[in-house]
Amino acid sequence: MKQFNETILEVKNLQTHFFTDEGTSKAVDGISFTLNKGETLGIVGESGSGKSITSLSLLRLIPSPPGKIAGGSILFKGEDLLAKTEKQMRSIRGNEISMIFQEPMTSLNPVYSAGEQIAEAIRLHQKLGKKEAWAKAVDMLRLVGIPSPEKRAKQEPHELSGGMRQRVMIAMALACHPEVLIADEPTTALDVTIQAQILELIKTLQKDFGTAVILITHDLGVVYETCDRVAVMYAGKMVEYTLAKEIFTNPKHPYTIGLLNSLPRLDLDQEELTTIPGTVPSPYDMPKGCSFAPRCAHAKPICEQAVPDLESVGPDTEVSCWMYTPQWDKEYEAEEKVGVQ
Amino acid sequence: MKPEVVIKNPGLKLNKKKSTKLQNWKAFYKKFKRNKLALVGGYIVLFYILLAIFAPLVSPHDPYEIDLVNKLQTPTMEHWMGTDDKGRDILSRLLYGTRLSLTVGFVSVFFGAFIGILLGLTAGYYGKWIDTIIMRIVDVLLAFPGILLALAIISALGPSLINVMVAVGVFSIPMFARIVRGSTLSVRKLEYIDAVRALGATDFTIIVKHIFPNILSPVIVQATLRLATAILSAAGLSFLGLGAQPPSPEWGAMLSSGRDYLFSAPHIALFPGIAISTLVLGFNIFGDGLRDALDPRMKK
C-alpha cells in the first residue's frame, strides 16, 4: 500500500447552494475531505448527489447566479481558495489545479485547433512564446498517446473522435504540470474500450507527474480500479469516506451497501438484484433527518429527526450513520420498551 | 457488521399531487408574469383589442365627417389629437383604424400560419422528395427581398386592403413553413414518436396527436411576432397608396396624407405613427415574453 502523507488539498464543511425559483437547493451540504500528494480520491454518487457541483466548487467555477458557495473552506497548500481574489484564482486554475470534464464533444472550443487550445494554457501560465508553446502542445499530444501529433494539433475538434478529444482535454489539463487534477466523469461519455484506454492514461500520467487526482464518477468499478480512497455522496452529503478497497470488502453505510448490491455482477449469476427502494429526495424538499432515512431499511425514529455526523469508525473509515453511534443502542432499547417491532 | 438491506416500501410514491393541466398553466403564467415588460406588452395588445371592439362607443366624433372649417387644427379640448386636412377628428379615425390594423394583422397571419404549418408539417414528417419540393418552393418565396413579393402581388391584384391581407399572408408563409419543419424534425426524432409508431399508429394520428401539440409553442411565439411585422407591412403598403384607399381611416394611409403637411401640421403624421408603433411594440414584447415563458431551456 502506498503511503501519502503530505496533504495538498483540504476541504472543510463545503457548502454550495443554488437559489432558484423553486427554493434553495443545498446541492453540496457540508462536505469535508483531504487529498494527499500523488493519491487518487474517488467521489462516487448517483445523479443529484452533488458530486459534480463539489468538483466545480473546488475551482470556484459554479455558475453564479444561481449558485453560490455558502460556507466552508478549501485549503490548497494551506491557503484558503475561497479567500483568494479572482485574479489569484486565475493563476491557480489550469496551472496548479486543472480540470477535465465529462463531455469531450462539447468541452473544446469548436473554432480553434486542438494545438491552439493546449498552447493557450501553456502560454498563459508558463510565459512561453508562440512557437515554444506550440512545440510543447505537440509534445503533450504525443504524451497522451495521439498518433502523428504534429498533424492532429492543427485539426479542429470536429475532426477528432470522442476518445481523442478527451486525450486533448487531458493534454491541456496536464500541460502545466498541475498538482491536482479534477476529473469530472471523464469516461462516462465514452465506450468501454476507449474508457479503459483513458483510465489507463490518467493512471500512467499521474504516476509520471506525481499529480493528485480527484475522480468524480458514478461507476463503482472505475473507483475500484483507479482510486486509493473514496468518498460516497448521497443527496449533497458525504455518507462514507474510506479506502477504495475497503468499500467493496467492508462497506458500512446502508446506502453504500445498497449501491453495491444493486450492481449486476459479472462474476456471479443472480436471479434477482437487491435494490434500494424509492428514489432520491427532491433537493428542494429534503427530509429533516438523515437524507437516506426514507429509503433505509434500518431507519429508526432518530434517523428521521437528526442528521448523523461523519464519524470515524475505523482507522481509515468515516461513516455518517446513526447505526454506528452509541445513540443507536439507546434507540433500540427505547423501541424495545415501547414494544415496536 | 454488514446489515442486510430489505425492501421497506415497495409501492412508489409520487412526487407531487394537484392537477397538472392547471399546474402547467400556472407555471407558465408565473414565469410570464415575472417578465414585467412582457406583461406590459400583453396589456397593450389587450387595450387595443378592446378599443377596436368598442370603437363606436369611445370615439368622440364620426371618423368620416368632413369639416373643412376646422381643418388642420392642432390638439384642442374638442379634438384631442387635432384634425386632419379635411377637418376629420384624428382620434376617432385612429380608433376606427385599430379595427383595420388588427383585422389585417390577424387575418394575414392566420392565413400565412395555416398554409405554412401545413407545408412545414408535411415536409418535416415525410421528408425525402416531398420535403425537397416543399422546401425549394419556400426557398423561392424567401428569395424575394422584404415586402417586394407583397408589392408584386398587389401590383397584379390592384391596391386594396383585402389584397394587402393576401399579399402579407403569402409573404408570411415561408417563415412559418421553416419553423414548423424545423420543430417537426426535432420532435419526430424523439423516442415517443417511435414508440407510438411501434404500436401501429397511423401517420395522421402521429402528426395530429403527437407532433402538432408539441410544436405549437414556437408557432404561437412566431405568430405573435409575425403579427407585429404584418401590421407594419400593411401600414407601409397603405402608406405607399397600395393598400387601404381614402377615406379609410387606415393608419398608414393617414400617415401618408399627413406627410404633405409635415411643415404646417406635423401632428397629422405624429399620432398615427405613435399608434402603429405602440401596437407593434405591444405585440413584439408580448411575443418576447411568450418565447421566454415557453422556451424549454428555461424549464428547470
Added chain:
Amino acid sequence: MFVFIVRRILQTIPVLLGVSLVVFLIMQMVPGDPATLLAGEGATKETIAMIRHQLGLDRPILYQYVDYVIHAVQGDFGQSLRSSRPVLDEIMVRLPITLELALASIFITVVLGMVAGIISATRQYSAADISIMIVALLGISLPSFWLGLMLIYFFSVNLQWFPVSGWGTISHMILPAITLGAGGAAIVARMTRSSMLEVVRQDYIRTAKAKGLKEHVIIYKHGLKNALIPVITVVGLQFGALLGGTVLTESVFAINGLGRLIVDAIRTRDLPMVQGGVLIASVIFVFMNLAVDILYRYFNKRIDLN
C-alpha cells in the same frame, strides 16, 4: 470548400428560375388584358389583336414563360408601358442609387447592431444593457416610413441640418440610411446579444475558465467568434429586408431609386417595369445570400458533420 461553392452556385439556378416563374405567374393574375391596356382607349379589335400577337400573348403560357426567361437572361425585360424605353435601361439608371443606399444602411445595421449587442451581452442587466434593449425594441417596432418623416421633421425642418429630400451628397445619405438601417441594427443587436449569452453557457467556456483565462479573453476570444456565426445569417437576411425597405425609404425621402421606380410603376400599372424591378432586386438578393452562405460555411466548418 470548392465543391461546396460550386454546388451552392448551381443550386441558385433553380431558385432563380423559381423566382422568375413566380413573378411571371403573378403577372398572369392581372385582371384585364395588357394588349388592351397598351393599345389605349378606342383602339380597334384588329389593333389589339396585332399587339397581342406582337407581345406573343396568343401563344401557350409555357412558351411565353420560356420566352420571358430567354429574354430576361439576355437583359431584355421588355419596354416600359409608360416611357416606352427598355425596362433595363430605366432600372440601370436607378439601381446604383438604391445600392448606395442599401450599402450605407447595411453598414449601420452591422456596425451599430453588433457593437450594441456585444455591449449588452457583456454587461447583462446593466443600465447600458437595458437601455440598448429598449432602444432595440423600439427599433423593430417603429415603422420606418414614420421614423423617416420624424427625422425629416426634426433634423431637416426644425434644425435644418440635412436636406429634406433628394440624393447625391453624403448629407443626403445620412437620414435615409439611418431610417433604413435602424430596424436591421435592432434585430442584429438582439441577435448578437442572445447568441453571446447562449455561447457563454457552453461547456467550452467552462473549459476556458478552468484554464485560468481572464474574463475578457474568454468573452472575446472564445465567445465572440462562436457567437457571431449565427449573426452572419441574420445579417444576410437583413440585407433582403433592407432591399425591400428601400421602397418605403425612397418614397419618404423622394429618392429616385429602384424602389420608387417600382412603386410608381405599380401606380401607373406599368407591369413590365414592376416585373423587371422585382426580378432584378430578387436576383441581387439571391446572390447576396449565396455570398453569405459561403461566408457562413467558411466560419462554421462544423457543418461538415451534418
Added chain:
Amino acid sequence: MGATVEDKKVLLKVDQLKQYFPIKGGFFGRTVNHVKAVDDISFHIYQGETLSIVGESGCGKSTTGRAILRLDQPTSGQIHFQGKDLLSLGKKEMRSTRKDLQVIFQDPFASLNPRQTIGQILGEALSIQNVVPKEQRRSRIEELLGHVGLRPESMERHPHEFSGGQRQRIGIARALAVDPKLIICDEAVSALDVSIQAQVLNLLKKLQRQFELTFLFISHDLGVVRHISDRVMVMYLGKIVEIADKKSIFEQPQHPYTRALLSAIPVPNPVQERERILLTGDVPSPIDPPIGCRFHTRCPFVMDICKTKAPELKLSTQNHQVACHIVS
C-alpha cells in the same frame, strides 16, 4: 439451461439483414456513399428467452432493433416473425402485427409524449390495437400500472411529474399494454442510476416470467447483459462477431473483441484479478469499414488472412458461434 436447441421454438429469425444509410453529398446532393450500419447479419431468437446484443456505439445494435420493428426500412434481408416475413408485409398488415412486437426505449424523458397524461398514453396504446373494449380500458390501465409498480392515481398525471425510473416503468406498461410476444429493450436501463436500474431490471425479469415474454435486449453494459440474458450476441462495426449462451460468452469468450470488451470493464471485485487486453485506437468508420475482418485494425492477434478475408460466423463449440480466423 437444460433444453437443447431442438426443443425450443424460434420466434424471430433474421436472415442476411443489411441496413445501409445513404450519405448525401457532391453536386445536387446525390448519394455518394453509405453508412453500413448493419452489414449482413443472421440470427434467431427463441420463444421465451432473452437474447442480448452488446457492442459499443456505432456497432449497429440499435439499428438492428429498429429494423426488426420496421421503424427504418432495411436495405435487404428477411425478418421472419412467427412465420411471417415482416419486411414483405403491407402497411396495414404491419400495423396489426405490431401488436406482438413492442419496444422500450432508452431515454425516459424523450420516450413519453409530454402533453399526454399517463392514462392517455396507455389508453392510446390500447385503442390503436383495440385490445380491450372501451368500457374495460380504465381497469386495464389500472392493472397495467399495477404490474409495473405504479399507483392507479398516476393515470391523471403527466410524464414530467415522474422520476426517470418511474417514467421507464410507464414505458414498460405501454409496451405491455398490447400483450406483445417480443419486446425489444433498446438500452432500456442505460440512462438510469444504478439503484434505479436494479429496480427496473428486477421488474423486467418478473414481467418476463409472468407474461412469458421474449426479450431482445440491446445494451452496452455487460454487467446488465450478464444479469438479464440467456444468450448473448456481440456486434462490432455492423457484424456479428460472436453468439453463445451467457455462460460460455462470459466464461469462455472466444473472439478477441469479446475478450477485450470483457476485460475493459472496470469491476468492483477484489477477488477476481483479470488480465487486461487494452485495445488501441478507435473504432473505424462504418462508411469505409476495413477489408477482411473488420476488427483486424485493432486486434492484438491479427494474422495476414484477417486483412483480406472476412471470417464467417461458424459454430466453434456447442451453441457457440464465432467469426474469427484464429478460432476456426
